Amino acid sequence: MLKIIVLILWIDGILSSNGNGEKCDHLFYKWISKSAKNSIPVCSRKSSLYGNVDLRESIKPSVFRDLTKKEIEGLLDYLYNRSDLNLTTADKKATNSNYIFISEVFLPPKKHVLKHLDTGYAQPQREARVMIFRGAISIPDVIEIIVSPLPNPTGYRHVPYRPKSIPFIDRPINVFDYNLRPMLEKIDKVAGKMLNELYGGRLVNCGDRCLTFSLNSQLTTPVSGVSKRLWFSWLYQFTEHFLLRPVDFAVLREVDNNGNVTITKIWFDGSFFDSLEDIVAYYNTYKEYINKVPFPTRTGKNDKSINSRGEPSFNKPLKDPSQVSPDGIRYNINDRHVSYSYWEFDVGMAVFYGPRLNDIRYKGDRIAYEISLQELANFYSGDKPQEHVLFFLDSMFKIGAYAKYLHPGVDCPNDATFISSSFKIDRKDEPLINERAFCIFEFNTGMPLRRHNGYFWNLHRFYEGVANVVLIVRTIPTIGIYDYIIDFIFYKNGVIEVKITPTGIVTSSWHRHDNPYSFQVDKNLMSPIHQHLFNFKMDLDIKGTSNRFETIDIEPVVVDNICHKNPGATIVQDRFIKRLKHKELEAAFKFNFDFPKLLTFVNNNKKDKFGNSPGYKLLNKGMTKVVRPPNDGNNPAISWSQYQLAVTKYKDSEPYSSSVYTHSDNPVFTFQEFIDDNENIVDKDLVAWVTMGVFHVVHKEDLPVTHTPGLSQSTFLTPFNYFDESPGMSAGNAVRIDAVDVNGKTKTVEIERFGTKSDVNCIPEKTYYDELLKKNPCLAVQCL
Ligand SMILES: *[C@@H]1O[C@H](CO)[C@@H](O)[C@H](O)[C@H]1NC(C)=O
Ligand SMILES: *[C@@H]1O[C@H](CO)[C@@H](O)[C@H](O)[C@H]1NC(C)=O
Ligand SMILES: *[C@@H]1O[C@H](CO)[C@@H](O)[C@H](O)[C@H]1NC(C)=O
Ligand SMILES: [Cu+2]
Numbered sequence: 001m002l003k004i005i006v007l008i009l010w011i012d013g014i015l016s017s018n019g020n021g022e023k024c025d026h027l028f029y030k031w032i033s034k035s036a037k038n039s040i041p042v043c044s045r046k047s048s049l050y051g052n053v054d055l056r057e058s059i060k061p062s063v064f065r066d067l068t069k070k071e072i073e074g075l076l077d078y079l080y081n082r083s084d085l086n087l088t089t090a091d092k093k094a095t096n097s098n099y100i101f102i103s104e105v106f107l108p109p110k111k112h113v114l115k116h117l118d119t120g121y122a123q124p125q126r127e128a129r130v131m132i133f134r135g136a137i138s139i140p141d142v143i144e145i146i147v148s149p150l151p152n153p154t155g156y157r158h159v160p161y162r163p164k165s166i167p168f169i170d171r172p173i174n175v176f177d178y179n180l181r182p183m184l185e186k187i188d189k190v191a192g193k194m195l196n197e198l199y200g201g202r203l204v205n206c207g208d209r210c211l212t213f214s215l216n217s218q219l220t221t222p223v224s225g226v227s228k229r230l231w232f233s234w235l236y237q238f239t240e241h242f243l244l245r246p247v248d249f250a251v252l253r254e255v256d257n258n259g260n261v262t263i264t265k266i267w268f269d270g271s272f273f274d275s276l277e278d279i280v281a282y283y284n285t286y287k288e289y290i291n292k293v294p295f296p297t298r299t300g301k302n303d304k305s306i307n308s309r310g311e312p313s314f315n316k317p318l319k320d321p322s323q324v325s326p327d328g329i330r331y332n333i334n335d336r337h338v339s340y341s342y343w344e345f346d347v348g349m350a351v352f353y354g355p356r357l358n359d360i361r362y363k364g365d366r367i368a369y370e371i372s373l374q375e376l377a378n379f380y381s382g383d384k385p386q387e388h389v390l391f392f393l394d395s396m397f398k399i400g401a402y403a404k405y406l407h408p409g410v411d412c413p414n415d416a417t418f419i420s421s422s423f424k425i426d427r428k429d430e431p432l433i434n435e436r437a438f439c440i441f442e443f444n445t446g447m448p449l450r451r452h453n454g455y456f457w458n459l460h461r462f463y464e465g466v467a468n469v470v471l472i473v474r475t476i477p478t479i480g481i482y483d484y485i486i487d488f489i490f491y492k493n494g495v496i497e498v499k500i501t502p503t504g505i506v507t508s509s510w511h512r513h514d515n516p517y518s519f520q521v522d523k524n525l526m527s528p529i530h531q532h533l534f535n536f537k538m539d540l541d542i543k544g545t546s547n548r549f550e551t552i553d554i555e556p557v558v559v560d561n562i563c564h565k566n567p568g569a570t571i572v573q574d575r576f577i578k579r580l581k582h583k584e585l586e587a588a589f590k591f592n593f594d595f596p597k598l599l600t601f602v603n604n605n606k607k608d609k610f611g612n613s614p615g616y617k618l619l620n621k622g623m624t625k626v627v628r629p630p631n632d633g634n635n636p637a638i639s640w641s642q643y644q645l646a647v648t649k650y651k652d653s654e655p656y657s658s659s660v661y662t663h664s665d666n667p668v669f670t671f672q673e674f675i676d677d678n679e680n681i682v683d684k685d686l687v688a689w690v691t692m693g694v695f696h697v698v699h700k701e702d703l704p705v706t707h708t709p710g711l712s713q714s715t716f717l718t719p720f721n722y723f724d725e726s727p728g729m730s731a732g733n734a735v736r737i738d739a740v741d742v743n744g745k746t747k748t749v750e751i752e753r754f755g756t757k758s759d760v761n762c763i764p765e766k767t768y769y770d771e772l773l774k775k776n777p778c779l780a781v782q783c784l
Contacts, residue, residue, distance in 0.1 A: 032484065043762035045327040053417055056496030058335040063123055064346040064358040065112050067105050067150070072424050072431040074151035075103060075128050080429075082156075086136060090429040095176045096135040101400070102229035103130040103424040104351045106146050106159075107358075110369060112547070117359065122153040122631045125149035129159060140168035140257060152609070156492075161458055162668065168225055168257055170664035173218070173396045174426060177229065182214055183253060183261045190276040194283045199237055199247050202294030209295050210238040215507065217390045219252065220663040223633055227665050229725040230264065232386040238297050241505075241704060244304045244525060245480050246291055246355065248435040248510040250386050267386060270512055280530070293524060303696070304522065304704040306505075324759045326413055331471060332440060335418060338440060340471045341725070341745035343490045348471060349421035349437055352660055353637035354399035355475045355486055362494050365728065366541050367616065367717070369496060373399065374535040374689070375636050375658040376477070378485055379628070381506065382528035383515040391634045392505070392526065395658050399424050402478040404434035405780055411485075412439035412474055414767050435779055438475045445470060449492060451726055454650055461739040461746075466731050468492075481505040484534075500534050501712040506698050506704055519699060520670070527698035533641045533659050534713065538688040539650060542722070543603040543614055549581045549647045550615075552590075552598040563624050582682055584675040587647035590621055599645055600720050604683060615722040620711025622642050622692030630672075637662035641670035641691050648674045657689050670728075685704025690715050732756075747779040 006651075032646075046050060057068040060353050067075070080087055081101060081335035099139035107113070108124035115121040134141050143166070144533040158164045161437040188195075194203055196476040201209035219225050230251050237245040250267040266273045267292050273279045283290065295304060336347045345360040354374035376399060401423060408414050411647035423436035444467055451465030483504040489497040511518070511526035518526035541545065554576050561571040561634035567722035581587040589599065602615030623644045627637055630642050640646065640657045648654065657671045671689070692713040701707075719727065736752040 013433050024669045025696070027407060030255045034446075041762045042765050043324060043326050043328055044431060044765075045330075050332065051329040052334070053330045055417075055419060057337070060123075062335065062337060062346060062742055063108065063116060064348055064356075065105065065347065066348045066422050067128055067424070067431070069422060069431045070435065071126060072103070072422065075130070075147055076100075076424065076429055078147060079130065084130065084252070087132070088136070090426060094135070095257065096140075098132060098134045098136045098427075099423065099426060101131040101133050101142075101172065101174060101426050102351045103128050103147075104400075105129070105348070106148075106585065107422075107655075110539075110650060114369075116363040126151070128153075130156075131172075133168070133174070140218070141167040142168060142171045149451060164712050165667060166661065166668065166747055167437045167664075169229065170661050170666050172660040173663075177231065177255050178216060179259060179261065179501075180233070183251070183263065184213075186263075187251070187276060191280055191283075192763060194280055195235075195249070197292070197758040198283075198290065199235075199249075201237055206238075211235055212238040212242065213251070214238065214242050215246075215390065217386070218663050219389055220634055220637075222636060222662075223389050224777070233254065233387065237293070237295055237301075239298070241296075241303065241305045242503045242521070244508045244704060245296055246508050246510045246525070248291065248562075249510065250384075252386075258616070267384065272385070291524070295539040302650040306705050322409070322764075323413055323415075324760055324762070324764050325442060326762055329415070329417070330355050331417075331440065331469050333419070333440065334649070335411055336419070338471075338473070338619050340490065341443070341492060341697060341731075342494075343471060347419060347440075349400040349403060349440060349475070351398050351400045351424075351425065351436075352395040352659070353656055354395075354403060354477055355438070355473075357473065357486070357488055360496070365543065367494075368539055369495070369541050370539040371488065372537045373486060374537050374640070374656055375533070375544050375638070376479065376482075377380075377535075377641070378507075378530050379533065379638075380528045380530040381632070382509065382510070382517045382526075383512070387509060387517070387528050389633070390530075392479070393658060393662065394477070395659075395664070396660050397634075398425065399477045399479060400437075401432060401434070402479055403437045403475045405411050405478075406436040406439045406441075406474070406476060407780060408767065408769050411476060413441045413443065414769075415764060416441035416474075417604070438473060440471070440473050440574070441469050443472050444468070448724075449606050449731060463737040464734060466492075466728070466734045469498060469733075478504065481507060488664065491728070492731035493726050494723065496717040497714050498536055498538075498717075499712055499714040500692060501708050502532055502694075502696075503706050503708045503711070505703050506696070519697075521698060521700050527702065529695065529697050531626065531693055531695050533624065533626070533638060533691060533693040534622070535638075535640045536690045536692075536715065537657060538618070538690055538715075538717065540616060540688060540717070541602050542616055545650070546603060546605055546683045548604050548682050548688045549587050549686060550577045550600050550602055551581065553579050553598060554596040554598075566568075580682065581647065582680060583678045583682055584646075586647050587681055588643045589645040590642070591625070598720075601686060601688070602720070608721070612724040615720040616722060617716075617718045618688055619716040619718065620644060620690055620692060622715060623693070624693035624695065634662075636670060636672070637667065639670055640689055641693070642672075643689070644691055646671075646675055646689045648683050648687050648689065649679045651685050654687075 043094050061068050082605040086098050088099050093099035097102040104130035112124045116123050125148050129145050145156040146158040147153045192202050203211050214236045215234040219230035233251050235247050235249040236242045251263050252265040254262050254264050261576040268279050286482040338391050342363045346358045348356045354373040358370050360368040376394040378392045383597050406412050416435040416439040419438040420429050420433050420435045422433045442556050447468045449466045449468035454460045454462045476485050485501040487499040506527040508527050508781050511520045517528045554574050556572050557575045558570050561569040599618045600615045603614040604613050606614050626641045654674050659667045663669045733756050738750045739746045740750050741749045
């Protein structure tokens with residue numbers, strides 16, 4: 001198989017006649033004549049059953065679909081016509097105007113959706129959720145409304161279960177929190193000369209030697225104790241790799257309700273000052289003792305830029321292997337509905353929270369109503385005050401809006417299908433369509449899905465195996481410096497894997513002296529220890545919505561050992577006991593190595609002939625423990641992270657685990673409240689909230705960019721007494737080889753391939769990705 005792939009890559013290289021093809025021509029023709037073919041066909045399979053990909057928005061979007069372009073346009077028309085909303089357009093918006101912050105699809109109550117999907121009721125109306133900042137009213141606030149029906153709305157109402165009005169000071173992070181220009185001018189005016197002498201750059205009119213506040217982290221109300229919008233802004237020498245060029249200067253600034261910025265405190269040379277004037281006076285006194293850091297130049301050998309460098313691993317450029325799909329694409333996509341082998345589901349992207357799959361079915365049976373990302377969090381610790389409080393909840397930056405630019409051949413295989421997301425955000429009054437928000441592809445993992453070699457002499461000599469080919473839905477939000485590769489992986493045997501892998505640039509800060517929060521990783525450079533935390537919602541529906549959560553507890557038990565020569569001898573065994581969790585607080589799971597258990601969701605109303613109930617097992621292979629106290633600092637904002645798994649009763653009022661208001665006095669809701677009401681969860685519609693994560697102690701090899709191996713975290717959902725045997729037995733494409741004996745001697749074998757042949761006799765379609773990108777640069781880079 002590998003040989004064939006390599007050969008195909010050669011051919012591809014030659015056909016593309018990129019200049020160095022000639023040398024190989026000879027080889028190529030030799031191979032062609034050997035294979036007795038004049039031309040090798042492009043891999044494809046003409047069929048109405050497979051490979052039908054139609055990504056156009058349907059005239060009748062499904063119940064789960066993100067807002068279509070048409071719907072967003074209709075929505076905006078409607079909203080801008082409502083004089084009572086007095087909305088200012090995106091290009092004219094100001095803190096003291098009313099403007100649309102975000103808008104996305106509002107999913108109907110689950111029971112209405114199920115009625116529609118399962119009993120043929122009419123589809124509920126399409127509706128949009130709209131968050132509006134009202135800076136122009138006498139007491140400014142934030143409102144969240146539902147506008148319907150799309151695409152031609154006639155009215156709106158408040159989002160249910162949420163306050164009708166949220167104090168303006170609590171508004172989510174927005175562009176006016178970063179309006180730094182006036183502050184830069186002020187700092188440059190007072191301290192520009194000093195900063196130039198120290199760090200070789202200015203803050204304004206700086207040409208290619210700019211100093212900039214590129215890291216802005218919120219000092220939240222729970223941490224500061226004051227109800228203000230406070231930010232630490234850290235100064236960096238601005239180069240392409242600016243994140244790795246911090247200097248020992250930061251400001252604490254306040255953004256008021258008019259959007260004005262005032263500097264509250266300034267960090268410089270290891271301590272806080274009250275004013276810029278104080279700093280300049282200090283500098284003039286202690287000049288010769290203060291560290292000077294020359295502005296980095298691109299010619300520097302060790303500049304920490306993200307450019308391939310060094311001695312390559314092959315001394316001649318050689319193409320990487322890549323996969324061939326001999327029968328072309330084998331999945332179907334209709335608008336945002338994906339079907340593949342036994343699987344089908346809908347794909348969507350929430351503005352704040354990111355990827356969401358709905359109505360996930362295997363062999364026609366719904367396994368999950370929803371599996372979605374809820375939060376990407378980062379909690380830092382360090383030796384400076386601004387590091388003590390450094391944390392990010394990426395939902396506040398709109399994870400969904402930053403999932404884009406997937407690159408074929410690296411981020412996804414060349415033959416992947418790219419899917420767009422669509423919503424409206426504050427930046428523009430038109431639909432934000434991120435073309436390459438998702439990719440979908442089949443993937444040969446290079447592992448067997450199963451294999452066995454039977455070798456018991458004349459009774460039983462055979463080989464049987466099937467390759468593990470999966471379908472992957474991938475998205476990669478880049479939130480500032482970090483990229484998160486998020487995969488939903490569908491296996492042929494009914495298993496779903498949800499996997500997340502961080503990569504990207506680490507947060508860097510000024511290294512003053514040895515400290516227990518970071519190694520020194522370069523000159524003047526440290527990168528504080530942090531914990532990545534990821535939360536997913538898994539709304540499982542096992543044979544319906546009446547489910548229970550049972551742990552399978554593994555415990556030692558002492559039994560008689562009658563095999564021993566001594567009468568009365570004992571031996572200790574492992575046994576399991578099913579323990580039903582009755583209430584939400586009981587079901588908030590904290591892993592304990594002393595009490596091993598499996599976590600299962602079962603439908604007790606259904607029994608097989610042995611009395612087993614069908615279930616799915618949830619295996620969190622990305623567990624991490626939060627060792628900071630739950631009520632300290634910003635930890636209440638991530639109360640979900642206290643549990644590797646929490647199970648709650650489904651409620652329309654609890655759609656997300658993470659609130660975009662947690663930086664304030666008034667978080668609107670906390671996850672802890674979902675479980676503190678301690679409802680009965682026996683034979684109810686259950687939702688699993690799964691936390692994965694990893695501590696990141698940054699080391700030199702995380703520079704200039706963190707590589708992925710070893711960082712993946714996964715949770716698996718596995719059928720558990722759901723089927724009578726592995727449903728993977730029907731995956732197809734198995735190989736069975738049986739020995740054939742003649743006169744008591746094995747002469748040959750019988751090979752059964754169940755309809756497919758082993759040889760690949762086609763080449764992948766030629767891709768013109770580079771040409772395509774040159775014409776459509778916005779597919780790959782942020783466009784101006
Ligand atoms: C909005 O107002 C304009 C001008 O008054 C009108 O032409 C248009 O039909 C209105 N659109 C909607 C959606 O009400
Ligand atoms: C509408 O908003 C603008 C500012 O965007 C404000 O000047 C004006 O007074 C507001 N009108 C009403 C009726 O509130
Ligand atoms: C603060 O903002 C208001 C409204 O935008 C503006 O009129 C005022 O001049 C600003 N004040 C300062 C000190 O910049
Ligand atoms: Cu990290």
